[in-house]
Amino acid sequence: MIEFRNISKTFGERKVLDDVSGIFEKGKLSLIIGGSGTGKSVLLKCIVGLIKPDVGFALYDGRNFTEGDESTKREIRKEIGMLFQGSALFDSKTVEENVRFPLDMLTNMSMSEKMDRVYFCLKRVGLEQAGKRMPSEISGGMKKRVGIARAIVLNSQYLFCDEPNSGLDPLTAIRIDELIQEITYEYQTTTVVVTHDMNSVMGIGDYIMFLYQGKKVWEGNKNNILETQEPALKEFLFCSQLIREMRK
Template identity: 70%
Template sequence: MIEIKNIQKTFGERTILSGISGKFLPGDTSLIIGGSGTGKSVLLKCMIGLIKPEEGQVLYDGRDFLTGDEDTQKAIRREMGVLFQGGALFDSKTVLENVRFPLDMLTNMATSEKMERAQFCLQRVGLENAADRMPSEISGGMKKRVGIARAIVMNPKYLFCDEPNSGLDPLTSIKIDELIREITDEFKITTVVITHDMNSMMEIGEKIMFLYQGKKMWEGSSSTITQSKVAELNEFIYANKLLRDTKA
């Protein structure tokens, strides 16, 4: 379980996050949603240690990531998998080498073990036949699947996905959502997804946190989100539905 308590973050005189608290449970696909500039990506960066908030706690199964000693922080980082928005693949490495990279950097596994683990993860995302291809030779959706394979190669307890469907067509987006949900359920991972995709909200939003101007305005599930009486959330949902209908 991941628990955040009273996360506060400012840049200069601007408050980006104001007292954000919440819990994210194993086996659940939890979404953090909101418009551009609402603080959702900053919150994710606070949770994975790329940004340090002025106040608050980030607890991983009770371990404080922000104030823990170096060994504690390293142990937690080894238990994280991150899918970055652009995929963040190395152009000079093959698909298999990209997936294997965390094992090369963070473990003392034998080469044969690394290869076996990387190949298993590629197979899990349906890309076992793309192992020797370069990132420039595969589609955007395939790059996202490579990113997911790399994110789970260390067998993480916690998975973070930053806008996994950005730049993808609707059908590919649905497949990526299904893959994230399947992996979360199969390995009982605590998964946190940053998104503004309406389909993701309705299909995989077992728990949803809505941010508006740096504050948590609503929390619930996909089955209750349309019943919200929060005006800002309803406007956000309507705008996304209108955009989706226009694209369709």
Template identity: 60%
Template sequence: MIEVNDIYKSFGDNEVLRGISANFEPGKISLIIGGSGSGKSTLLKCMVGLHEPNKGKVLYQKQDFTRLNFEERIPIRKEIGMLFQNSALFDSMTVEENITFPLQMFSEMSNKERIERANFCLERVNLEGRNKLFPAELSGGMKKRVGIARAIAMTPKYLFCDEPNSGLDPRTSIVIDELIQDITEEYNTTTVVVTHDMNSVMGIGQYILFLYQGEKKWEGSNKEIAHSDVEELNDFVFASPFMKIAKEKF
């Protein structure tokens, strides 16, 4: 369980987050959605410690992460997997080396054990035998899958994904969503995804947090979102003709 309590975050005079509170449960995919500048990526960065909130708390299993120093945060950070928007693979490393990198940093595995774990993770994302390829030899979807393999290498309790479907075609996006869903269920992971992809929202959004201009405007599930009476949420969700047609079927 991750609890976010009354989070405020400013950059100079620009107040990006204003009093955000939410609970993110294990075994469930939680989505943070909102338009550009709504504060969704800033909230995620506050949750993982890339930004420090000006006010409020982030609790991991009731432990106040925001009050811990760098050394005290290490045990929690070892339990976090992160999938970045651009995959953030090391171009000079092979697929295998990218996946084993966190294992070298944070585990006491032998080299043989690290390679075995990399093979398992590659099999998990359907990329068996691609160990020696470099990122430049991969498609965008394959890079995202390698990013997921690296994110789960340490068997994380918490998985954070920042725009995992950005730049992908619809079919590949579905593959990525299904992988995230399978991993969340298999490992009972607390999974938090920042996205603007409405296919993801309707497909895997078990809990959805909608931000608007730095404030929490709505929370609920993908089964409830179509029936919201929040004007800002409806404008965001049903902006496209496709979603307007979909709304009529609910």
């Protein structure tokens, strides 16, 4: 479980996050949604330590990551897997080398142990035959799956995905959602997804947090989001549906 309390962050004169608190539960898919510039990615980065909040902190199963000592932070980092928006693969490394990178950086495993783990994870995402290929030789959807394999290679307890469906066609996006969902339930990870994709919201949203102008203004799940009376969320849902209809 991840709990974060009173997170606020200001850049210059602009307050991007304003006293945001919440809980992401183990074994569930928690989604952070909202329009562009509402603070979604900044909140995620504050929680994983890429940005230090001005106020507030994040707890990982009771351990204070934001304010903890370096030993505590290093311990928690080993349990975090991250799928970045653009996959963030190393162009000069093969698929297997990309997946192995966290093991090289954070473990003392032997090379044979690392490779066993790498190919276990590649098999889990359906890419066991692609280990020797370069990122330039695989599709966008495959790059996302490589990113997921790398994110879980350390037996991650916490999985963060920043816009995992960006740049993907609808069918591939659904498959990525399904893969993230399978891994969450199978390994009982605490999974957090930043997205604006309503197909993801309605498909995998066990818990949904809606941000508007840096504040949390609604929380719920995929079963009750369409019943909301929150004006900003209703507008967001209407615009998302309109855009989907226009793209058909």
